[in-house]
Amino acid sequence: MAISIAILIAFPLCIFLTSEPQPHIKISTQTPAFDEEKAYDFTRTLSQNFTRRNVGAVNDSKSADWCAETMRSFGLEVHRQNFTATLYSKKFDLQNVYGISRGKSNEIIVVMAHRDAAPTTLEGANDDASGVGAMLELARIFSMQNHTLTLVFLATDGEEYGMLGAKYFVENFPQRGEIVASFELDMVGLNVTEYLGIHAGGQLGGADSYANLWLINLAVDAGRALNYTVAAPGLDMQFFEHITQISWVDQGPFNRQGIPSITLGGQPTIERIYHTLDDAMDYISGRALKMGGETAEKMVLSMDEAAVLPRGTRVYLRINDNLYLSESMVYLLMFYAMLPLLLKTFLCVSKQKTESSVLKSETVRLLLVLIPFIVALIVLYSTVQFGLLSRFELYPPPPKDPFLYDLQEVPLALVLAAFLVSGALAFIAQRKVFSNYDARLCVCLLALSFASLATFVLNVFAVVALLPFIYFWIPVGVAKKRALNFVLAVLPFFIAVAGLAFLGQIMELDAKGSIWYVVLLLSTEMITPASALLFIVLASAGALLLSLAFSQSSSEPAAPPTVSRRNRTFKP
Ligand SMILES: [Zn+2]
Numbered sequence: 205m206a207i208s209i210a211i212l213i214a215f216p217l218c219i220f221l222t223s224e225p226q227p228h229i230k231i232s233t234q235t236p237a238f239d240e241e242k243a244y245d246f247t248r249t250l251s252q253n254f255t256r257r258n259v260g261a262v263n264d265s266k267s268a269d270w271c272a273e274t275m276r277s278f279g280l281e282v283h284r285q286n287f288t289a290t291l292y293s294k295k296f297d298l299q300n301v302y303g304i305s306r307g308k309s310n311e312i313i314v315v316m317a318h319r320d321a322a323p324t325t326l327e328g329a330n331d332d333a334s335g336v337g338a339m340l341e342l343a344r345i346f347s348m349q350n351h352t353l354t355l356v357f358l359a360t361d362g363e364e365y366g367m368l369g370a371k372y373f374v375e376n377f378p379q380r381g382e383i384v385a386s387f388e389l390d391m392v393g394l395n396v397t398e399y400l401g402i403h404a405g406g407q408l409g410g411a412d413s414y415a416n417l418w419l420i421n422l423a424v425d426a427g428r429a430l431n432y433t434v435a436a437p438g439l440d441m442q443f444f445e446h447i448t449q450i451s452w453v454d455q456g457p458f459n460r461q462g463i464p465s466i467t468l469g470g471q472p473t474i475e476r477i478y479h480t481l482d483d484a485m486d487y488i489s490g491r492a493l494k495m496g497g498e499t500a501e502k503m504v505l506s507m508d509e510a511a512v513l514p515r516g517t518r519v520y521l522r523i524n525d526n527l528y529l530s531e532s533m534v535y536l537l538m539f540y541a542m543l544p545l546l547l548k549t550f551l552c553v554s555k556q557k558t559e560s561s562v563l564k565s566e567t568v569r570l571l572l573v574l575i576p577f578i579v580a581l582i583v584l585y586s587t588v589q590f591g592l593l594s595r596f597e598l599y600p601p602p603p604k605d606p607f608l609y610d611l612q613e614v615p616l617a618l619v620l621a622a623f624l625v626s627g628a629l630a631f632i633a634q635r636k637v638f639s640n641y642d643a644r645l646c647v648c649l650l651a652l653s654f655a656s657l658a659t660f661v662l663n664v665f666a667v668v669a670l671l672p673f674i675y676f677w678i679p680v681g682v683a684k685k686r687a688l689n690f691v692l693a694v695l696p697f698f699i700a701v702a703g704l705a706f707l708g709q710i711m712e713l714d715a716k717g718s719i720w721y722v723v724l725l726l727s728t729e730m731i732t733p734a735s736a737l738l739f740i741v742l743a744s745a746g747a748l749l750l751s752l753a754f755s756q757s758s759s760e761p762a763a764p765p766t767v768s769r770r771n772r773t774f775k776p
Contacts (some may be wrong), residue, residue, distance in 0.1 A: 215329070226522075226525075226526065226528055227514040227516065228418065229507070232505035232508075234505050236505075236767060237349075238345065238497040238498070238501050240491065240497070243341035243493040244539070246337035246340040246341060247393060248333075249270070251485050251488075253270070254267035256326060257328065258321055258364070259289070259291065259300075259364070272284060272301045274419050275301070275303030275340070278343055279304030280304060280347055281302045281303065281304045282302070284300070285299065285372060291365055292594050292596070292607065293594045298361040300373050301358070302358040302373070303317070303343055304354040304357075305346050305356075306354050307351045311353050311354065311477055312355070312383045313353050313356070313508075314356045314373075314385075314620040315333030316358035316360055317338065317359060317454075318370075318454055319361060321483075322364045322603075322604065323364075323601075326483075329488050330470075330483050331391050331483055333393070335392055335496075336359055338500065339358075344356075346504065351508045363453070365599055365601070365602065366596075366597065368598065370454040371407070373457075383458075383463050384464075385464045385513065386458045386465040387465060387467065388454040389469075389496050390454065391470050392469060392492060392495070392496030393489065393493050393496075394473060394488070394489070395487055396474060396493060397470035397472075397492035399471050400433070400495060400499060400504075402415075402420055402436055402437055402469075403437070403445070403451075403453050403469065404466050405449065407457045408451075408456075410662060411446065412518040413518075414442075414456065417517040417518075417522060419530060420463070421436075422507070423436075423466060423499065426502035427500060430499060432495050433473070434468070439521065439523070442521060443665055443668050446665035447665055453467040454467060454536055455467045460517075479603055480604065508639050517531070520534065538660060538664050538665075541668075541674070542660065542667060545652060545653055545656060548655045549649040552645065559640075562638065562643040563637075563647065566644045566647040566748075569748065570651060570745065573634070573744040575629075577708055578621065578737075580620075580622050580623035581726070582622075587618060592618070594612065596724075603712065608720070608724075639755070641755060644748055644752055645749075647748065649677070649751050652670075652673055654673065654740045655745075666735075672696040672699040672700075673746075677692065677746075679692055687753075687767070689753040690753035693746060694750060697746060
């Protein structure tokens with residue numbers, strides 16, 4: 205333990221010794237040609253001539269026609285992608301529109317914005333007519349210029365339901381192998397805009413499903429050259445995007461496919477108008493559009509002038525403009541964070557070596573605790589399969605959608621009943637298993653170690669989400685007071701609930717709504733079965749730890765298991 209603490213303390217020193225210069229590309233010195241008035245006009249036309257352009261609405265496809273006509277008027281080669289998606293258990297028709305401005309090279313940059321709007325809004329002026337307006341103005345100016353790279357200007361559909369258009373594009377675009385970078389402009393028109401923020405996360409991928417460092421640096425540098433502030437994601441945001449893998453905006457599916465991609469959005473936003481009828485042109489300013497548009501233009505110009513774009517560095521932590529942790533350092537850091545747990549587990553198990561039968565019986569108990577959770581999860585998936593719970597292509601409905609407040613009681617009752625019945629049966633079965641305090645503690649640590657190592661492999665950044673479990677559970681059992689053990693065992697769950705409350709707050713949901721939202725996330729497999737299973741393992745280990753707090757303490761001498769007792773172990 206002392207060794208691992210010493211290593212943890214020494215770690216920050218290693219960061220400074222091993223950090224390398226960050227990848228940057230040279231910023232173009234050309235003056236941007238972006239015309240804020242034209243961008244404003246495009247935004248207003250989409251906003252006010254095509255109100256209620258939510259997925260499946262008439263104005264959604266009419267706005268696609270308008271985007272196509274507008275891009276054709278610039279002389280671009282225009283294409284359309286038609287596809288369908290299941291939302292609220294119904295089939296909807298969606299359409300992407302893109303215009304190509306060919307360069308000398310086949311390598312492609314995709315500039316995109318989402319044309320669809322949330323079903324709870326009318327104009328969707330900021331979200332995201334503003335992005336489409338700026339994207340169309342970029343299409344106009346680049347169609348009149350010579351450029352080396354081929355530029356694709358893309359108006360996506362279905363962003364509000366899980367980046368469906370961006371996902372369809374990146375999986376079906378004929379020259380997808382030639383795309384070297386992409387970015388989205390989303391919510392870049394608000395008159396209160398002070399700076400631009402960056403989303404860099406991937407969509408339901410692993411640790412390397414994240415924007416390359418050079419692209420984030422390019423946005424920051426391009427903004428700086430224009431005297432704008434572009435804020436790179438802080439450490440909190442990097443961990444949040446890595447752990448959740450939600451991708452709130454269109455860059456996610458591109459990063460998932462290994463194509464460097466970010467989304468630029470104006471900050472701060474106005475929560476009151478987000479996804480409501482108030483998201484209208486009254487709040488849109490040309491000045492804000494210019495900030496996003498010019499930054500985007502500078503980025504395209506700089507990539508176009510660079511002979512080769514950098515590669516690499518998708519797994520990293522950006523600390524500031526000068527410092528970052530490389531992939532190997534990220535893995536080392538997370539491994540060191542888990543080290544005390546692995547050591548404690550090893551010591552615990554090696555101490556139990558002579559009594560492996562008691563370890564086995566406590567493992568059986570853990571498996572019995574797992575059963576009700578797994579049964580409930582299987583029943584939940586089945587309710588979707590049998591059409592009892594609404595089916596969604598990828599994500600539940602967007603924030604503020606009335607569906608998020610409309611609990612479907614029948615499937616929920618089925619899931620709860622399955623949990624309670626299998627839980628009662630498992631409880632009766634586990635009473636027949638031989639019980640040992642120290643062995644149970646060991647099995648809980650083993651379960652936590654397993655969950656941590658699996659997380660380390662699946663998505664190394666998510667180890668951070670397990671740190672409360674690791675550091676509160678390690679001392680359980682060392683503390684001799686029952687009350688303290690109880691607090692230590694239960695505290696990580698409170699932190700998890702606080703995290704859930706935070707997510708609920710983002711989605712503007714109350715406690716009941718937050719639980720319903722998690723059910724939806726599970727049913728759409730946005731919380732993947734693998735992550736659900738890992739949490740089930742944690743929850744079961746936590747339940748066993750809690751049971752320890754009520755049982756006899758290890759400090760009281762327990763009678764060594766006799767032969768007859770040991771035999772009872774295998775009669776569950
Ligand atoms: Zn949006």
